[in-house]
Amino acid sequence: MSNSYLIEGDDGLTLIDAGFPGKEAAVFGAIRGLGHSLDQLNHLIFTHGHPDHIGSAAAIVRETGARTYMHSLDIPMAESGGPFRPLRGAPGLLGQVLCRLFYQPDQRLEPVAIDQRLTPGETLPIAGGIEVIHTPGHCAGQVALLWHPGRMLFAGDVAANLMGLGDPVGFECLQEGRASQRKLASLSFDAAGFGHGQPIVRDASTRFRNKWGQKAPVT
Ligand SMILES: [Zn+2]
Ligand SMILES: [Zn+2]
16 A cells, blocks of 8 residues: 565665555565565665654664654654644545545554654765655655666655556645646656555656646646
């Protein structure tokens, strides 16, 4: 229901997002499946602080000792373990239904301490270079991560790719969310990974441009 991504670099392993609670075994299985030991997970970068992205973080950090990264606006949610800021369903009936079904702001999780604040515009010297792009709207502290050597964008919940490329389940602020989608549509990348839905493996920035680029109709 929620995606995490593992990057293999010269500097060890980097995990982007930590899934729902109770999913740490899936992450450990993926690390071992690549022939690595758990202590080779050096970095855990969060796109944002929602429960489906930080749920297993505390358990993962406990086993791996990974260093954690998040935008400062979401750190209080992660370090308190909830409650979470409310969301309004995305435009359309499906958004309203899915948001109510899958997002519970009153949820409580095991808190996770954040070691480093992400600064918009910085390129982290991790896995050959990961650029931090602030993309609020769905969540005030959300960032998208552009992994330069892989030409891959990790879009978090700026967008989802469930039934085609589209909106996430909900927004804190729709207007800011649209601005973030347009911001990503102005970048160049080959592949894109989402918090929810299938990755796009080629020509991904063209798909973003067609959907949210300058000439696309704004809905
Ligand atoms: Zn989210
Ligand atoms: Zn999510």
